[in-house]
Amino acid sequence: MAEITIEGQSYPLRASIGAYRAFEESSGVRVAEVDTNDMIRVVELLWHFAKAGCKHEGVKFEVSLEDWFDSITVDQLPYLAETIVALMAKKKKAAAKASH
Secondary structure, three states: OOEEEEOOEEEEOOOOHHHHHHHHHHHOOOHHHOOOOOHHHHHHHHHHHHHHHHHHHOOOOOOOHHHHHHHOOHHHHHHHHHHHHHHHHHHHHHHHHHHO
């Protein structure tokens, strides 16, 4: 499972349908429309993936979205963009396999 480290704390990431739905409902933006240059949306989407990953792994996740945003600095943005691209690429490969 992919993971991300924020302020020394590692969080598992799970790009689940539930995480997609939660992101879309809270942001009003479809996941398919998220551009890696829109770092606000990337950070928000990663929060939903971390929340889903922690739930799946049985790890407590007590970070509010506001605290998540406050924990991330501008110098981490390239790392976050790379993380989301890698995670979404894995999800696309899995979907392609499932459709065959």
